[in-house]
Amino acid sequence: MSFATSTSEIDLPEHPPPSSAGSSSSQFDLFLPLRSAGNLDDPYPMYGVIRTVRPVLEVPIEGWNGPGTWLLTRYRDVREVLRDHRYSADRTSAPFVKHNMDRLPDFLRQAAQGRRSMLIQDPPDHTRLRKLVNQAFTRRRIEALRGHIEDLVRDLLDDVERKLEGFDLIHDFAEPLPAIVIAELLGVPPEDHRKFRGWSSRLIRAVGTAQDSDREAASEANTALIDYLARTIAARRAEPKDDLISAMIAAQEERDALTEDELLATANLLLIAGHETTTNLIGNGMLALLREPEQWKRLCDDPTLATSAVEELLRFDGPVQATVRVAKEDIAIDDKVIPEGSLVLVSIGAANHDPEVFDEPDRLDITRDPNPHLGFGFATHFCLGAPLARLEAEIAFRELARRLPNAQLLTEDPTYRENPVLRGIEGLEVGLQ
Ligand code: HEM
Numbered sequence: 001m002s003f004a005t006s007t008s009e010i011d012l013p014e015h016p017p018p019s020s021a022g023s024s025s026s027q028f029d030l031f032l033p034l035r036s037a038g039n040l041d042d043p044y045p046m047y048g049v050i051r052t053v054r055p056v057l058e059v060p061i062e063g064w065n066g067p068g069t070w071l072l073t074r075y076r077d078v079r080e081v082l083r084d085h086r087y088s089a090d091r092t093s094a095p096f097v098k099h100n101m102d103r104l105p106d107f108l109r110q111a112a113q114g115r116r117s118m119l120i121q122d123p124p125d126h127t128r129l130r131k132l133v134n135q136a137f138t139r140r141r142i143e144a145l146r147g148h149i150e151d152l153v154r155d156l157l158d159d160v161e162r163k164l165e166g167f168d169l170i171h172d173f174a175e176p177l178p179a180i181v182i183a184e185l186l187g188v189p190p191e192d193h194r195k196f197r198g199w200s201s202r203l204i205r206a207v208g209t210a211q212d213s214d215r216e217a218a219s220e221a222n223t224a225l226i227d228y229l230a231r232t233i234a235a236r237r238a239e240p241k242d243d244l245i246s247a248m249i250a251a252q253e254e255r256d257a258l259t260e261d262e263l264l265a266t267a268n269l270l271l272i273a274g275h276e277t278t279t280n281l282i283g284n285g286m287l288a289l290l291r292e293p294e295q296w297k298r299l300c301d302d303p304t305l306a307t308s309a310v311e312e313l314l315r316f317d318g319p320v321q322a323t324v325r326v327a328k329e330d331i332a333i334d335d336k337v338i339p340e341g342s343l344v345l346v347s348i349g350a351a352n353h354d355p356e357v358f359d360e361p362d363r364l365d366i367t368r369d370p371n372p373h374l375g376f377g378f379a380t381h382f383c384l385g386a387p388l389a390r391l392e393a394e395i396a397f398r399e400l401a402r403r404l405p406n407a408q409l410l411t412e413d414p415t416y417r418e419n420p421v422l423r424g425i426e427g428l429e430v431g432l433q
Pocket of ligand 1: 376386
């Protein structure tokens with residue numbers, strides 16, 4: 001692959017050329033510019049270079065003359081794009097994506113063409129869908145989970161404490177906690193959490209790599225997950241329970257406001273968004289804390305700092321590094337014009353390390369205040385699950401600090417998942433002596 005940009009300081013590979021019609025040989029990678037922008041272990045230095053040298057960066061696409069791809073890394077631009085209705089969240093409206101539809105992983109193509117979740121819709125459809133889910137996903141329903149999450153955390157940590165040799169924070173704690181919580185909230189049997197955790201990691205892997213084998217595994221996982229959810233929805237329709245799926249069905253029937261496909265897409269989105277990201281917040285967060293023993297000690301000395309620590313961990317090394325919008329018209333930023341139809345990658349990770357907004361942005365400070373990070377996005381599509389994610393993470397870090405003050409890293413260089421957007425580690429060996 002050739003490496004070339006208009007600046008010699010930034011060494012980004014070009015997108016591979018768009019496929020000729022009907023070809024499905026290589027997978028289209030929407031986030032290639034991000035993957036290339038930095039190494040997975042630590043993308044922040046490269047983000048910093050790009051933000052300084054070319055904050056409004058056009059990423060060339062070899063052999064493609066239509067509107068292409070842009071990468072934005074400044075806090076003010078990222079925030080502005082997320083609130084500006086001249087940008088659409090519907091990735092599929094970009095000519096470059098349309099042209100490459102046959103190279104998208106199956107589940108993304110389905111998400112684009114039929115089973116569309118709120119994540120990729122604009123108002124008024126977005127407003128209708130989100131309002132409906134909000135009715136079911138109430139603060140009261142979330143807050144009612146507090147005691148239950150505390151019990152779960154206690155049980156998981158009881159098991160962890162018995163592992164005198166140390167434990168794998170991801171496998172033993174960060175993965176099961178959010179998976180069980182979202183399963184119970186939706187009304188999926190919690191004992192199935194390993195099953196859908198496996199499906200969702202295979203789906204996410206397909207976004208993160210260009211391997212055909214991953215793509216096939218993702219396709220199978222997609223079919224299994226959708227079948228599973230469709231069966232759960234049918235069961236709740238026949239016999240409602242006190243869970244989110246039943247509440248969404250009730251809303252659907254009451255106002256005829258949600259199509260069957262939308263219901264399925266929403267359940268799917270909540271299930272995947274509901275645990276992968278929170279797992280990664282706990283994983284990335286614990287890694288960051290244990291790499292800074294003085295910060296970890298501060299939290300252990302005063303576990304009530306968990307609330308502000310969670311905000312800082314979302315900023316410092318958040319699980320969602322970027323999102324995408326499409327320019328609905330020509331839009332000027334500085335002296336550049338982003339042409340209508342361009343894909344605009346907004347780097348949340350880079351924005352959260354912008355020194356114009358955050359003092360010493362590369363320093364972890366669990367008492368940072370103010371901390372206007374964009375870890376949950378901003379404006380219209382601001383994370384619907386933020387109250388739940390915050391609650392889970394706050395309880396998790398508070399109890400980790402309370403119960404495992406001697407925790408220390410046994411892995412200095414954990415392996416990162418091959419995904420530049422949903423950032424997380426495969427495992428994290430932690431010692432307790
Ligand atoms: C630490 C954990 C989490 C992080 C960092 C996170 C981050 C984000 C971000 C950045 C967005 C905006 C995407 C965009 O603008 O394109 C988003 C949207 C969303 N998130 Fe989360 N999320 C987390 C946890 C959750 C949980 C636990 C749930 C559900 C239970 C959830 C459900 C959603 C949904 C449904 C949307 C789409 C909202 C919309 O389109 O209006 N997220 N999330």
